[in-house]
Amino acid sequence: MPYSHLNQPLVVANVHSLVTDILANTISFNETMDKLNGLYDPFMNHINTELFYSQPALAFLSSTQAIVGDTYPKNVIWDHDKTKCFIKMLSCYKNDIERERITFSYQESQNQKQLEDYVHNLTNHYSRLLFIRIDLKYAKETSHHVSIEGFDCHMRKFRELISNKKTCFEYLQGNAWALEQGGIEGGLHCHLLLIYDGSQKQRDRYLAREVGEKWKMMTGGLGEYYSYHDAETKQQYEQYGKLGIGMIHRDNPREVENAVTSALYLTKPSKHEQQLKLWVPNMRTFGRGIYRTPKRRGLSPIAK
Template sequence: MTHSLINQAQLINDIDRLVRGIIFQPIYFDNVRKGLNALYHPFMNSIDLDLNYSKTINSFIYSTNAIVGDLYPSDVVWDHDKTQQFIKTLLCYQHDINIEDNAWRYQESQNRSNLNCYTRNMINHYARLLFVRIDLKYAQETNHLVTIEDFNDHMCKLRELISNKKTCFEHLQGNAWALEQGGIEGGLHCHLLLMYDGSKRKNDWYLAKEVGEKWRSITEDMGAYYNSHDAETKRRFEKNGKLGIGMIHRDNPQQVENAVRTALYLTKPDKIDQQLKVWLPNMHTFGHGIYRTAKRRGLPPIAN
């Protein structure tokens, strides 16, 4: 594992905010100038041409390059004139950013539709399923050590364990996951949904804890997790008629709808600020299990 000297995710998230602030909000000139002087140098010294960046990040790169020319990043000071030129140049990329945002919203809508169908098929097939929702992230004190390469490596190991269905994933029947980048620190995180055979597994809080500890092991203790399956949190959701985790019975319509709503939280087209701003080539940011498999009992044979 390679360790970054800067918080890669936060730096990129801050640049995304700076760019969106200029393009979509009233411009506060001094804030832009301060932002450029704070972000330009560390980003340009850490840029990796082997990675893919969002349009907001690429527009930052293109706009700054157009102004500073061949100057070394360490020699660049964003004064009034350079900042003014940057704003003018950056605004030319608004159309490109809008196109990418709309494409992302469309893809999220497609993911949402697919996940809705998958979740309902799973619930309809089993008399009861144990729904476990857990957020996987990184500890605040180690966030700066994690690169997108590390995150991808950790997720690949996690998905391999999920596929093997051993230890805390035993009796797992379905799953879905979504990768995001955002929040106050711009942190990389994963929303994970697990659906266990309700006749084999009972204790959702314990399972969420086990999965969280497995994540910590995968990340060599840099990982952290949020377990919402404690009794108090579940009582609060149940009181509001929105409890969609724990044991879900197929013949209870409210439980079913709540469980589907819980699953669909993974795909929200309005969470534009949570999309990844940097990723590896061919890196997937969303996925779910397969409903029609040869091993799933009670389904017609899959035609060759």
């Protein structure tokens, strides 16, 4: 498999997966050797000391450096003996990797509790709300142009647009988002939840498309999106009694329950394989709106 075309996030995602596969004993020795020879040079060329990396990626860096030292990456050949030594050294980092996984799951469970309370507060406050679920990502053919710094920049700008509540974000009453990264594919993406005043917005399919096109435009055509609001997808959810997007009425407990369940997909503690494998300093991976604000009608004044 050629690795020279992989960009920074994709290389790190592949390295992360290689290390976790080795420790889980789900990859053969020969495949490990092949991947080492394919990934080591591009990984070293993409290393940036100003970024943070996942524990598996750090374990890869420390183990390989201990074996080959300062040898120029292009000159390193991972033969049988070097590969065997690498696999053995990785076991030293197993506890650090497991600790990171536990920390991630705990943080996700905390995010989940906050998001559940947030959505319940909104559905209790408004008689009807329009729930929009959309995934923001990048086209496969252009993803190699996107760095983690570029993704962070795009997301910061997009969150600013959401906060301004103009154009397709007008009448927005709530929102939540979660940044993730795939495994081998390494695709950077954002799960986005937008909650609109149901008395002002009704056309969820049209609105989801507007939001997605806004993302594509803001990323200069690099981005693409997946909408959950086409008729076929919604019909499938409705068939199983699990439709939690579109118009949600406060006096319909099933709709509210489904909406909460749909929202909580953003924060699943079991999705540790979807965590970011590298990130910039102070990069947020989850966020939600604030329920109790001075602008929200019908709430008691905020105590000072």
